[in-house]
Amino acid sequence: MATGLYPQTKVLSKNFDVPNAHTLAVARPRGAYQSLEKALRTMTPAQVTEEVKKSRLRGRGGAGFPTGMKWSFVAKNTGKPTYLVMNADESEPGAFKDRYLMERDPHLVVEGALVSAYAIEASAVFIYVRGEYPNSIRRLEGAIAEARAAGLVGKDILGTKFSCEVWVHPGAGAYICGEETGLLESLEGKRGHPRIKPPFPAVEGVFRCPTIINNVETLSHVPWIVAHGGEAFAKQGIPPDPANPRSNGSTGTKLMGVSGQVRNPGLWEFEPGITLRELVYGYGGGPLPGRKIKAVIPGGISMPVLLDSELDVKMGFDELVKVGSGLGTGTAIVMDDTCDMVEACVNIAHFFGHESCGQCTPCREGCHWMEKVFRRVADGDGQPGDLDLLESLFKGIEGRTICFLADAAVWPVRSIVRKFRGEFLAKMTPAPTPAGA
Amino acid sequence: MxxxxxxxxxxxxxxxxxxxxxxxxxxxxxxxxxxxxxxxxxxxxxxxxxxxxxxxxxxxxxxxxxxxxxxxxxxxxxxxxxxxxxxxxxxxNHPLDCPICDQAGECKLQDYAFDFGHPTTRTPVEKTHLPKNVPFGAKIVYDGERCIKCTRCVRFTDEITQTHELSMGARGDKEMVIMTSKGEFTTPYAMNIIDLCPVGALTSKDFRFESRVWFMDFTESVCTGCARGCNVTVGARGGRVLRMTPRENQDVNRWWMCDAGRLGYGHANAPTRLTTPRVRTSARAGEFAEVGWEDAIDAAVEALRDAARGGVLADAGATLEELFLLKAVAGRGDLKYASRVGQDEDGFLIVNEKGANQRGAEALGFARAAAPAPAALLFVERGDAVPKALRDGADPVVAFVTDGADVPPTARVVFPLPTWAERDGLLANVDGIVQPIRRCRAAGPRDLRAPLEVLEEIRLGLDAAATPWTHADVVAAVRGAVAPAGLAVPEVEFAPAAPRTVAAPASRTR
Missing domain, CATH: 3.10.20.740 (Ubiquitin-like (UB roll))
Structure with a gap:
């Protein structure tokens, strides 16, 4: 592990290297469920929500929506139960942070779920886990069984009036079921077709009941916030921009990872503020011997790509948006100079075409069309007008569908086409007049 | 507002x-x-x-x-x-096989491509291939490549029939409609998905490759398969009814109709249909000679004048006007109707009573024929509506029958009866809603005369002092006659008799 770099802050990852931390016997002496006890015995649900609001915690699933605000949208007095859904369908290529949490500290995940369920007065938590994560499923189920035996899950938790069930629901292998409304449909036993919004899940979610959906990492922050207070959380990381009253900054800590063509791929925890360059070159160890870094996608495959020259950006929600990309899941994918960017586009377009649920015309047909065009350019059969055709496809796909999968399909490949135009032109026959990069 | x-x-x-x-x-x-x-x-x-x-x-x-x-x-x-x-x-990925697609001519994909699409293609890429010619039950064929995945058909089986036979399957551009049940629909309304399909992905085995729609003549009428009276569009060409599709009427059938009604036009195309009037030539039953319409009418007048008895036995598919004139001609005897009564009423559209105008017959004073009884006039469009025992028992003087198989052997005069697809008139449905059926000019044998005209000529022949009635006069008289029974006869214009024309195809989908 590199030292002398940006310091790690181990909050979520404090048990990652502790043997058998997935068992209650090890986890509880290390503090597990203390926040649950504190919340249930000394705080009202509204007070928990208030602390989360003060913490300025933003969703760690990719969109960065303020968690406390999301919770405040939950419909009250509907006569229906309220549910909490934990989105553990981590299927974004390049993302592997939630798996670490679920496998190495499942009791933290369960505690986060329970405290959050208490805050929104939910009677049950559904943890929707990616089907390709059998270890995560096993560890979570083991943790829930242990917690139940210890009176931490189920009826009258810790002898209080709060009752909450926690269910693990394995996914069946569809990326789209990580989209929150696609997830809800899948949880109900239907095809994972995202729903049109409104109504938003907080009003009508799973089984038509008010539902809050949060990412694993997001909810895993809640126990620390309850233990130390929202203001202590907000002091970490990047504070809100004082000039912008709507800014929430990037507070607390964030699991960040690097994968791809680097010496030292891995996962670490930082207060946002580390730059992408420090992450990739410092913790990630930089390029393999004799190679150069060509492009980095900062947070899972669905974010626009950044060039090596653009890596001095801080790993924060707003900072990455300002440079035309996004924090996403905070797990960077590195491509070096041996990577053919046209082939990368073929691969990315293939992924999104394959994972498109098929509902909306532009996404269903457009993603595969993009793939076919990228394929022919990669094979040397590109036509001179293909880059213009691709630009018009991006326009025809982005923002024209029910959910954001189509947008996610466009962003990375569009940024690659624009930033590596020369690589595309070089493959075209007859070679058209070079334009742009 | x-x-x-x-x-x-x-x-x-x-x-x-x-x-x-x-x-x-x-x-x-x-x-x-x-x-x-x-x-x-x-x-x-x-x-x-x-x-x-x-x-x-x-x-x-x-x-x-x-x-x-x-x-x-x-x-x-x-x-x-x-x-x-x-x-x-x-x-x-659409196959663009319009030249062999039944939907061509009434296809929203064609219409909108013409209205809003690009004039040229930018897609010289291999298309995605999906299963074609997939049977969806015995009556429907699915083409995955033509399908635009709008899910109308899936939503129909989920929401309207709630039988859930269909689902979307696979993902991305491989997505297609699949049957979740074991290859057959349990709903009797499955064929509505063909009309719902805005493109040619779902086609009817019954209508497949029968005709380009622009060669067909379309007439707005009513289904006479049961007393519901679903509003339909009848498509015909060259003397044959080729297709019936439902027409929106929120008071009767919303947008739907049942499969049995949709396919229940076979008797209109039967090769055994009677096409010329016949007069019995000897005392022996069953020996008839084909004669002209005027000769047959004269013979009918003579036979009815000689007959000692009156009475009518009519198919409950006869229109209000026809029943009214049957009564005027032979009203001095018992007025009876016959119809088939099923056991498949489902609380949606299908009702047990299969007589399309049973309510109208009752309103005009006709009673259900309980047992065979003599009648001077017999009127049979569908042989299964008026069973042979009743027909034989009626021993009619003059008969109107659609099919040669139903000719009563002892009748003196037999007139070929146009089917509902070839007649104008009014029917009262199960809820007492009076609706018009209309003559489809491209259906049925040529040169059949409407029973209404024939009956009017017979009436005038029997009573030289009678004032001639137009169709409108009869409708007016019917309006007054059925009002006490609570039936409201709407103002309806019927097209005057005219040569066969070919109308522009009407769009089937909304």
Whole structure:
């Protein structure tokens, strides 16, 4: 592990290297469920929500929506139960942070779920886990069984009036079921077709009941916030921009990872503020011997790509948006100079075409069309007008569908086409007049 | 009332109405595939995208509700570009096999491609191939490549019949409709999905490859398969009925009809149909000679004048006007009707009573024929409605029958009867709603005369002092006669008799 770099802050990852931390016997002496006890015995649900609001915690699933605000949208007095859904369908290529949490500290995940369920007065938590994560499923189920035996899950938790069930629901292998409304449909036993919004899940979610959906990492922050207070959380990381009253900054800590063509791929925890360059070159160890870094996608495959020259950006929600990309899941994918960017586009377009649920015309047909065009350019059969055709496809796909999968399909490949135009032109026959990069 | 502006027109709307509903109510066409007023909103085809001021992205008109002060543009650059983009996407993998597709001519994909699409293709790529010619039960064929995945058919089996035989299967551009049940529909309404399908992905085995739709003649009529009286469009060509499809009527059948009714036109095309009048030539039963219409009418007048008895036995599919004239001609005896009574009433459309005008017959004083009894006049469109025992027991003097097999051997005169597809008239359905059936000019044998005309001539022949009645006179008389029974006869215009014409095809889908 590199030292002398940006310091790690181990909050979520404090048990990652502790043997058998997935068992209650090890986890509880290390503090597990203390926040649950504190919340249930000394705080009202509204007070928990208030602390989360003060913490300025933003969703760690990719969109960065303020968690406390999301919770405040939950419909009250509907006569229906309220549910909490934990989105553990981590299927974004390049993302592997939630798996670490679920496998190495499942009791933290369960505690986060329970405290959050208490805050929104939910009677049950559904943890929707990616089907390709059998270890995560096993560890979570083991943790829930242990917690139940210890009176931490189920009826009258810790002898209080709060009752909450926690269910693990394995996914069946569809990326789209990580989209929150696609997830809800899948949880109900239907095809994972995202729903049109409104109504938003907080009003009508799973089984038509008010539902809050949060990412694993997001909810895993809640126990620390309850233990130390929202203001202590907000002091970490990047504070809100004082000039912008709507800014929430990037507070607390964030699991960040690097994968791809680097010496030292891995996962670490930082207060946002580390730059992408420090992450990739410092913790990630930089390029393999004799190679150069060509492009980095900062947070899972669905974010626009950044060039090596653009890596001095801080790993924060707003900072990455300002440079035309996004924090996403905070797990960077590195491509070096041996990577053919046209082939990368073929691969990315293939992924999104394959994972498109098929509902909306532009996404269903457009993603595969993009793939076919990228394929022919990669094979040397590109036509001179293909880059213009691709630009018009991006326009025809982005923002024209029910959910954001189509947008996610466009962003990375569009940024690659624009930033590596020369690589595309070089493959075209007859070679058209070079334009742009 | 709140107001919305669509394409510069300020329109009032009821809260809760979507943009497309307000537009449709005011005659503004917003293209749509997946939207259907009888189904939930899926919002997946994206062709209905319009520009809404103060929103950055184009919005789907089928889902977004109108709000007071909203300004919508359906023809702006943003809306036009969005629509053309969707249109192009829909055709990327479409086989473009219009020359062999039944839907051609009434296909929304063709219509919108013509209206909004790109004139040239930018897709010289291998198309995605999917299963074709997939049987969906015994009556429907599915083509995965033509399918635009609008899910109307899936929503129909989920929401209307709630039988859930269909689902979407696979994902991305491999997505297609699959049958979840074991290859057969349990609902008797399955064929509605053919009409719902905005393209040629679902076709009817019955109608497949029978005719290009633009060669057909379409007539708005009513199904006579049972007493529900579902509103239909009858498609015919060259003397044959080729297709029946439901027509929207919110009071009767909404947008739907049952499969049995839809396919229940076989007797109109039967090769055994009677096409010329016949007069019995000897005392022996069953020996008839073919004669002209005037000779037959004269013979009928003579025979009825000689007959010692009156009475009528009529198929309950006879129209109010026909029943009225049958009564006028032979009213001095018992007035009876016969109809088939099933056991398949389902609380939706199908009712047990199969006599299309049973309520009308009752209102005109006809009673159900309980046992064989003599009658001077016999009127049979469907042989199964008036069983042979009743027909034989009637021992009629003059008979109107559709099929040669149903000719009563002892009748003196037999007139060939046009089917419901070839007659004008009024029927009272199970709820007492009086609706017109209309003569489809391209259906049935040529030169058949309407029973109404024939009966009127017989009536005048029997009573030289009688005043001649037009169809309108009969309708007026019927109106008064059935009013006490609670039946309201609407004002209906019937087309005058005219040579066969070919009308422009009517669109089947909304």
């Amino acid at each position: 709140p107001k919305i502006t669509i394409d510069g027109r300020v329109l009032e709307f009821a809260p809760g109405q979507t943009i497309i509903q307000v537009a449709q109510a005011n005659g503004i066409e917003i293209p749509h595939y997946c939207y259907h007023p009888g189904l939930s909103v899926a919002g997946n085809c994206r062709i209905c995208m319009v520009e809404v001021e103060k929103t950055p992205k184009p919005q789907i008109a089928c889902y977004v509700q109108a709000t007071d002060g909203m300004v919508v543009h359906t023809k702006s650059a943003q809306a036009t570009e969005a629509r053309a983009g969707v249109m192009e996407m829909l055709l990327v």
